[in-house]
Amino acid sequence: MLQSKSFVRKTKQGKVIKVVREHYLRDDIYCGASICNVCDSSVARLSSSASKILIFDTNVVLNQIDLLENPAIDDVVVLSVVLEEVKNKNLSVYNRMRALCSNSLRKFFVFSNEHHKDTYVKAMVGESPNDRNDRETVESYVKSLGQPELLDLLVQPSSEDVAMEEVEDLRPSKKKIIYSEHKPMSEITLGLHRGIYHQGKLRINRYNPFEAYVGSESIGDEIIIYGRANMNRAFDGDIVAVELLPQDQWHEEKSLSIADDEDEEEEGVHLVPNSADDAPRNKISSSGSTGDPNPAPCRPSGRIVGIIKRNWNSYCGSLDPMPMPASSGGVAHALFVSKDRRIPKIRIQTRQLGNLLDKRIIVTVDSWDCLSRYPSGHYVRTIGEIGDRDTESEVVLIENSIDSRPFSVQVLACLPPLPWSLSTVDLENPNRKDLRHIRVFSVDPPGCKDIDDALHCTALPNGNFEVGVHIADVTNFVHPGTPLDDEASQRGTSVYLVERRIDMLPKPLTEDICSLRSDVERLAFSVIWEMTPEAEIISTRYTKSVIKSCAALSYVEAQARMDDSRLMDPLTTDLRNMNMLAKIMRLRRIERGALTLASAEVKFQIDTETHDPLDIGMYQIREANQMVEEFMLAANVSVAEKILKHFPQCSLLRRHPSPTKEMLEPLLRTAAAIGISLDVSSSKALADSLDRAVGDDPYFNKLIRILATRCMTQAVYFCSGDLSPPEFLHYGLASPLYTHFTSPIRRYADVIVHRLLAAALGISKLPPIFQDRPQLTSIADNLNYRHRNAQMASRASVELHTLIYFRKRPTDTEARIVKIRSNGFIVFVPKYGIEGPVYLTEKGEKGGDWYVDEVQQKVKKMDGSISYSILQTVRIHMEVVEPKPNRPKLQLTLI
Template sequence: MLQNKSFVKRTRGGKITKVVREHYLRHDIYCGAPICKVCDTSQARLSPTPSTILIFDTNVVLNQIDLLENPAIDDVVVLSIVLEEVKNRNLSVYNRVRALCSNSLRKFFVFSNEHHKDTYVTEMSGESKNDRNDRAIRVAAQWYQSHLAGSARILLITNDKENKRKAIEEGISAETVESYVRSLSRPDLLDLLVQPASEDVNMEEVEDLRPSKRKIIYTEHKPMSEITSGLHRGIYHQGKLRVNRYNPFEAYVGSESIGDEIIIYGRTNMNRAFDGDIVAVELLPQDQWHEEKSLALADEEDEEEDVHLVPGSADDAPWTTAQPPGSAGVTESISSRPSGRVVGIIKRNWHSYCGSLEPMAMPAGSGGVAHALFASKDRRIPKIRIHTRQLENLLDKRIVVAVDSWDRLSRYPSGHYVRTIGQIGDRDTETEVVLIENDINTRPFSSQVLACLPPLPWSVSSEDLANSIRQDLRQLRVFSVDPPGCKDIDDALQCTSLPNGNYEVGVHIADVTNFVHSDTPLDDEASQRGTSVYLVERRIDMLPKPLTEDVCSLRADVERLAFSVIWEMTPEAEIISTRYTKSVIKSCAALSYIEAQARMDDSRLMDPLTTDLRNMNALAKIMRERRIQRGALTLASAEVKFQIDTETHDPLDIGMYQIREANQMVEEFMLAANVSVAEKILKHFPLCSLLRRHPTPTREMLEPLLRTAAAVGLNLDVSSSKALADSLDSAVADDPYFNKLIRILATRCMTQAVYFSSGDLSPPEYLHYGLAAPLYTHFTSPIRRYADVIVHRLLAASLGIQKLPAIFQDGTRLTSIADNLNYRHRNAQMASRASVELHTLIFFRKRPTDTEARIVRIRSNGFFVFVPKYGIEGPVYLTPRGDKEGGEWFVDEQQQKIRKMDGSMSYSVLQTVFIHLEIVEPQPNRPKLQLTLV
């Protein structure tokens, strides 16, 4: 254990301090090769008979990480100096390298050359830090060479000419990445190579030759020192760039130094920044501040408008160009918001994107290498230029591409191909794209996670029954009502008549926390996933299947563990008392909504189960009425349901989801249970409860609704949720769809409900606007939502059954958990919708249809329609695309009409029109659903 002292000087916040650290050199660092006779080989990772051992230098690791992750590259020694440099430059690449090193299948060994007594180098005077590090790499390579004495070839891979030359002089074999990959004779690997930036300069060949395109040259990014001084002085502002999903040429930077958000408009002003980057922004002079362009859409490139599902809330809304969550919404009038331009990127947020190559009229390129433009599915990402040798192969495939650089002379960023997902249009490929885009983990559960499951087959044991905290409720008549074919049953109901005329109503929820304990791999995995994702043809579970479908699921005729909320209620649905307990139940029937409804409707049936159902239904109706009185909103979301062919999994029919009384009954009791539990946990844990809130929509958010309503002569009172609910109820016309349409329009203006930790906000902010409840949480679906698992733990702690896990004491961790849950929830929703849209596309592929539609929004060149039968909406163009001016049509804002110049025809909002639905392919491999007027 020798030691040596090394000196490091650093500046810190304006003051100069000399920092001195000790640096111990060791004898006991081993080389990691199993063939070595000298070293202890217990930790050896390289293969027993390596032909070549590779050592990479820092720049190669940073730039070619995709190549390194390919299994063809093996037997690599990663030096600790390289790891440190990579960590300082790019944390995500560092994490990937670490993952490679800890992966037992790959032969990557980390050699701590900085602490090995033979390979440590001191800085020579006049040597820069980089030179010193390069020398350390060479010394380590040389040490390996002499240490392994010919039993394996050591190869240093570096693209730096100086380094390579010196290495060869010192007797180490060195090659560039390209020559090494070529020597492996694997042409597919060559595609993964990233070309150094200098070779990208001659890109004129690939420029779009359309005459309307000018060459865009971007301004230089300012150097970091200028940016920091500018931030200090307040001329620059820092914030995260958020690109408008529906108009990629518009972006927002939320800045704390200005109270408002800064708009960045136009590609030049965005200056090569990506969505999610942390950027430094300079405000433009006030006279250039951008005014809202409410009607026209993006005009720099013809952005395509797709048919999509009706949005469920303002967060999804595609209409207005400015809907970033949390900010004031759009106003039609000229209220200019601060505009600016990006002057520098503080932190890049580049990762891999999936999409496909743009079909090119003539692929440019030379010698087998073709340049192509990659368009990501996520519209916020600009097109990326890649080159590939497999152009024909890839044109019809969905691929994953990573971004490397964006030179200021280049219109597009440069990237490289990572991997192929599959054929475009193929359902599985597209589904995988949806999952990748929404960051959904579909990997099978690891063995450590599965090890946390109880031994199967599982059944309620005598210990469970003997446990005093658990009440034995097996004798109660408990039943469940769920969608048909549902296997993960997480709730069961009970309605027992009491001798005093009241009812004992119980909601029994699957006791998931009995099996999922905190700080286990199973819990960590579930916490990461956050929620189960429901795609059209499959479900991606948060918990392993044995738990979701068997052990936790409250199936009929088996004993199961549950967490129960039991009320004593009067026949007028007044709650006399509430109690909470863990229990053992035995469900007597697992009904579907249709079955339950049929039973209730069939007056001949008088059996106890049906009586219970009817009693519950009556109670539920009273509770619902009370809720509506208080101001709960019933919004219509156009949920679309597919009938899937069991064999091909293709959609057979598509229709709107039917809501029956049975649905509403179950919903009502679930809401009541959630509210009761929220009250209980908040009482015990006012600072660390996980609740759910729905922020009240602001007046600006409701503008579009009010405008449309006014155009049809409807006066909506939006002063409170109750007022709005009443207005919506009274919005009736002859048209049966009218009310539904208005409700759909209202839904779009709503904000999303979010999870939060009670310690982060004040009690008035806990309000759930849509349910008109002062407090709300999620308790009733722990099998498919992690938030409910957390609430179960809180409830158990408040009852004194279990200790609250330590994580609840850490406020920041709780907030980040809530944020993760919101993120996952949103992604799951978007994935579901994308899956539905995908299946819609597949459904209409061979079925051009004519059907009725209603106009919901007027635009300068046409209007948006909503098709009630299928629950989709999309654009109908009156003037041909590309014709930016209205042409012969002009818009009457006041009346929300679009009129022909000569006055012969007009269309107004909410009017019925007939349209033709068809799949067309304007570009090869790019099917679109098109709506045209009949």
């Protein structure tokens, strides 16, 4: 049966046009229930013994997804129109619902009611859903299941906040206004247009949750938001509208402090005035400007007047029980404390308080009323015992939205059978070169199993060199549109934790079929150059290939071979020739303006049985590391040029935007305080300045480079059709063009680029998705999100294992001051790659008799007897303490 669906659409030019689409209806679409007398029971997905079948509307799915994921909820028919509406309103909830529907262990069945002739509705009823009715319906159903703990999973509406405030205060509520009402979007939009308000993303200081910043393009500077009252119920990552405070309430950078773990109890919340003009000054740890010979300029300060886009997530932490008896029905009220200090406490109701007090749990925020001191939320699930290493590692993954679930049956079904070996079809393929005769080798970190790159360097009769970069041919096994490809696209990247790796692709691919291990034949995608002894590229060719690596070396082994003058074998000679070329290429790249930055990367030695850290230290970079890096960079640049030439509108590239002057200001201020002048007019000027920034201390230059790294923007993926060529620039590499091609085993971006290169060479057709620019942009956005999360998870894993390591090893060591505050300073510990706060004042003091000299970057005693300056070396004591139950931290104390 054919139906016509029509709707109106507004074009970019402002014209309104009528769109008519054909809509086909069928009568052979089944509902999935075996008890149905109309449908074919052979395709039934739901239980044959089901006494009832659940059908949820959109509101229930959007608001109660935590409940639906519980195994107690099963035998559900999901309407396709509900799924589509959820997709339009909340992509995260949609993905979770799709995961439920595709999970073979759960009984969820998608019914295409839009295409069944008996269930198709010609026009949607123009009536707003009754949210409260939905909630009561769900609640009554959950109660009928006889599992009271499931009630904890229900979303708490904001209307209950006031009632809970009464319980918290143990006295009748006076309904006092704690926070300002958020402005409506219409008023925010008008205020932004008139320049009254300023839009930006809220970033909360990890060392002081009462200090936040909003980067504002409209005023070209960061606006400081100080105190919970001025943050006005905004969360880290929210897109907010900010109103500037009067200038006499602006904060000097030096007056900002490091918050102690217990400051939240003291900071409190104040009555909020009706306008900024009579707003009280927020509590700060003031240094006092009396006697300060170098007053610092004030930074713009403001308060948040509205939330443009929320960034609420699920949060991991533990409970602080409230000092009161449980109310009727066994419901207890408790405050949840997130492991992330930037997140305020969240109030929840629970019927299982006794079981949760020693557990890490997940809580979701539901609302935050202006009459409530804390946001309200609900319990989602228990992770495990507090302090257990596996539990805390799981917390790291959850906090960063890392999918660590086993790969589904559908995904694994896409893999070729094992054991896999080269076929005659592969060898006879005219688009694939047989390079098994070439001396190919790999150089990777020790113990690396997912080897996705290999190299060769052969001396030619004419005095030149043939140099090849060979990358695992992952796209030979990962085909567009398959469950395997969809899964890799969603995961985006492999995640490397201290003790384990979360793979983007299943292990049979990452460690066997695609891994370029030694002495086995493997499929590759190769970039091969002819180079002069001066590392000038004469020619470049690209080909799919078959290789057989002769050696899988670690960086240490490769370096030892190059350094041992007694070794003259062909492989060692190849390594030395390649290293010679890499040094020339690196020098030329630096002369072009590429930055040599540094990071505080650490390496753990892990016990193979207990998985506990045995030793910790800074990661050592060798010439062998730099050699491999240089040729990977060159391959990425060559491939970027090739794909952009053929596909100027749909190539996936990677850019590194130039940092703004405001971003570089902390670096310039620090450098000036120690008598160093940095030129930041270009990447070349900055690179030269950093080279000149040397002192008697051998670690000094590396520390300056670490500080410079922190001033940089994030490199990001993008679709070439979305930007103009000048915006393609990779600032850090000083390259006008760059992409990622060399790690398809662990990065989905490289998979996309392999498909582009294969199409550019005429080996295969470009998949249809490359014709859909918005979809490509969406993929790039997801890759950036996943890449950032993977970085954050890796750092959090390092912090966790650092805590475990020092729990039984109190240590005295040297540290460098990297940031000055009124009540102390932030130090960096080079030996362990650790950063943290050191306090100069006792808890409760407001800065004591210390003040900050902003120009000299020093914190001084008023009488001048003691001072500490930026980059100064100090001795500290490191020890794990637990100032509050279940909240251990690594405490750094000045010796």
